Amino acid sequence: MNMNCDVVVVGAGPGxxxxxxTAAAAGLKVVMLEKRQEIxxxxxxxxxxxKRAFCQMVKPEPEWIAAEVKGARIxxxxxxxxxxxxxxGGSEVGYVLERKVFDRGLAMEAARAGAKVMVKTRAxxxxxxxxxPCGVSALRIGEPLKIRAPLIIGADGVESKVGxxxxxxxxxxxxxxxxxxxxxxxxxxxxxxxxxxxxGNTIAPAGYAWSFPKGEMLANVGLGILGxxxxxxxxxxxxxxxxxxxxxxxxxxxxVVGGDPCSGPIESATADGVMLVGxxxxxxxxxxxxxxxxxxxxGMIVGEVAAKALAAGDLSKAGLKEYxxxxxxxxxxxxxxxxxxxxxxxxxxxxxxxxxxxxxxxxDISKMDLRGMLxxxxxxxxxxxxxxxxxxx
Amino acid sequence: MLTVNxxxxxxxxxxxxxxxxxxxxxxxxxxxxxADCKECGICTKICPVGAxxxxx
Numbered sequence: 001m002n003m004n005c006d007v008v009v010v011g012a013g014p015g016x017x018x019x020x021x022t023a024a025a026a027g028l029k030v031v032m033l034e035k036r037q038e039i040x041x042x043x044x045x046x047x048x049x050x051k052r053a054f055c056q057m058v059k060p061e062p063e064w065i066a067a068e069v070k071g072a073r074i075x076x077x078x079x080x081x082x083x084x085x086x087x088x089g090g091s092e093v094g095y096v097l098e099r100k101v102f103d104r105g106l107a108m109e110a111a112r113a114g115a116k117v118m119v120k121t122r123a124x125x126x127x128x129x130x131x132x133p134c135g136v137s138a139l140r141i142g143e144p145l146k147i148r149a150p151l152i153i154g155a156d157g158v159e160s161k162v163g164x165x166x167x168x169x170x171x172x173x174x175x176x177x178x179x180x181x182x183x184x185x186x187x188x189x190x191x192x193x194x195x196x197x198x199x200g201n202t203i204a205p206a207g208y209a210w211s212f213p214k215g216e217m218l219a220n221v222g223l224g225i226l227g228x229x230x231x232x233x234x235x236x237x238x239x240x241x242x243x244x245x246x247x248x249x250x251x252x253x254x255x256v257v258g259g260d261p262c263s264g265p266i267e268s269a270t271a272d273g274v275m276l277v278g279x280x281x282x283x284x285x286x287x288x289x290x291x292x293x294x295x296x297x298x299g300m301i302v303g304e305v306a307a308k309a310l311a312a313g314d315l316s317k318a319g320l321k322e323y324x325x326x327x328x329x330x331x332x333x334x335x336x337x338x339x340x341x342x343x344x345x346x347x348x349x350x351x352x353x354x355x356x357x358x359x360x361x362x363x364d365i366s367k368m369d370l371r372g373m374l375x376x377x378x379x380x381x382x383x384x385x386x387x388x389x390x391x392x393x
Numbered sequence: 394m395l396t397v398n399x400x401x402x403x404x405x406x407x408x409x410x411x412x413x414x415x416x417x418x419x420x421x422x423x424x425x426x427x428a429d430c431k432e433c434g435i436c437t438k439i440c441p442v443g444a445x446x447x448x449x
Contacts (some may be wrong), residue, residue: 036421044405059407122420150415159409159419172410179441233401257441259407319419 001145005116006031007306008136008231010123010162012039012107015153015278015295015302016066018057020117022303028310030115030246031147032107033138035122036215040103041073044158044258045292046182046220048141048195048212050272051094053178053293057084058109064102065095070193071366076357077350084373088330094101096195096212096220097292121145125166126152133166133273150315151306152274155299156364158259160280164269170282174227175346176263177304178207178289182222184254187247190219196225198246199353205347206227209242210264224260224289259315262286277302284332286342296332301326337391344388352384394448395432397424401444407435408445 005028009020012034020032047066054060071085111117120141127135127146135148153164158177163170166236192213203209206226211219224240233255243250261282269281277283279296305323305377309315348356359380365373378392385392406419416429417436437445 042404120421157406159406159417161409161415161418164415170410171413171415174411174435177407177411177439179439181441227439230438230441232437232445235441236443255403257403257407258405259410259439259441261410279406348403 001140001143003031003145003147005031005147005149006310006340007031007151007153008033008147009115009155010136011155011278011280012110012117012119013103013155013278013295014106014154014292015155015280015283015299016145017106017110018113018296018299019115019153019155019277019306020135020301022300023306024110024114026303026307027044028307030110031149032110033116033136033147034107034117034119036308037120037250038104039107039119040100043099043101043256045256046210046222046289047096047097047099049095049292054103057293057296058106061096061105062308064097065107066098067096067192067212069096069195069213070372072195072197072263072356074357075198076354077194077202078354080354081362082357082360082365083194084368096214096311098214108345123156123162126162133271150273151310153302153306154276154277154280155295157279160276162274163271163276163280166274168268168274168276170270170276170280172227172259172261172263172282174230176223176261176286177227178224178260178262179227179235179391180224180258180260181229181239181251182220182290183239183243183252183254184214184218184256185221185243185247185250186218186253187250189247189249190217192216192218193328195247201350203242204238209239209246220256221250222256227259228279230374235283252286252292256389260284260289260291262289262339262342265328265335268317268324269327270317270324272317273315275302275305275320275323281327283327283335285335287338287345289381297331298327301330311353338390341388355384357382395430395436396446396448397426398444398446401442403427403442407439407441411435411439436437438440
């Protein structure tokens with residue numbers, strides 16, 4: 001079977017759906033492919049997003065949101081803790097989503113805006129004419145399908161192929177991916193008002209463990225460790241130990257695993273006729289692992305640039321430069337800074353982490369944002385944080 | 394040879410993202426290994442559940 005459209009979006013996660021929705025709303029003929037038969041499932045995510053940024057991009061349906069939190073608690077390896085309020089806690093606290101419902105909801109918005117959504121349809125490769133991509137070949141419910149489109153948006157996640165097919169090397173090094181495991185845990189001791197972060201090289205080497213509430217007595221309890229510090233099955237093994245030490249009576253009702261890119265901004269997210277978005281473009285915050293908001297933001301930009309570039313008739317890499325410029329301006333700088341923090345953070349010993357968290361014990365950080373907190377940390381621990389001075393000032 | 398323990402695999406696709414030869418492909422719950430696999434073992438380290446193993 002053959003089809004024609006203006007834009008084909010590969011992958012129906014938040015990045016793909018926002019791109020499809022924006023492009024369709026601008027009048028383009030959009031086809032969005034999802035290789036799974038169900039959108040949003042199985043989940044590979046801790047599901048936290050900052051409330052303000054989220055609500056600026058979409059009007060959330062009540063069923064998308066599993067819990068709303070007041071703040072975040074960060075625990076040092078020695079158990080001492082600091083508390084941050086929600087509005088200052090950065091982009092990973094605020095709402096805890098129900099991704100299975102949210103992802104499908106967002107795909108539905110793309111469909112309502114006019115995009116054609118095709119599930120159980122897997123892209124197999126790019127169609128090319130004189131070496132220039134002009135669509136994708138796919139397998140739809142086991143049957144071959146050719147979709148011709150002058151523009152291809154790769155929103156195909158951590159396992160992205162679209163970029164690599166177009167000559168963009170998005171292969172993640174082990175030091176640039178966090179391998180994660182998570183349980184949905186039912187436990188009366190879960191405080192549904194706070195997200196919690198647990199630091200320590202025993203708990204999660206070069207990563208952290210988390211508890212994100214999903215309602216009364218229910219939370220996503222998980223952890224991520226740096227790929228270069230992992231060995232086969234380590235994430236799940238460490239999560240089981242963490243459960244024993246921190247939620248000994250917790251009842252596991254779901255299991256989630258996944259890889260989270262933390263490479264920082266890639267050299268190029270565009271090629272002739274191709275734009276990458278979200279995890280596929282490694283637009284995940286390298287320090288926190290959060291990637292929903294950045295994917296959505298980039299998705300909106302991609303959709304707008306798609307419409308402009310098609311109108312202008314230039315879909316070459318040069319013609320798509322506006323996307324490159326805008327995503328770097330909007331989120332690239334943040335991702336780059338975050339990557340430097342991550343590269344520093346992964347080297348810290350438990351003693352260092354205890355010192356840093358402990359140094360804040362007498363400070364009032366409840367009203368501070370992450371940047372403000374870093375300034376205080378730098379003032380109190382200049383020697384330890386010397387390498388980061390250019391980021392703090 | 395790279396083997397996939399189908400009873401362990403949670404089909405998250407982390408292995409696909411680190412494969413230097415694009416030899417892996419996740420098809421819903423089924424991880425495909427192509428002939429391009431060089432048995433480098435990078436994917437085995439990243440696997441959160443330990444489903445991958447390079448066997449002699």
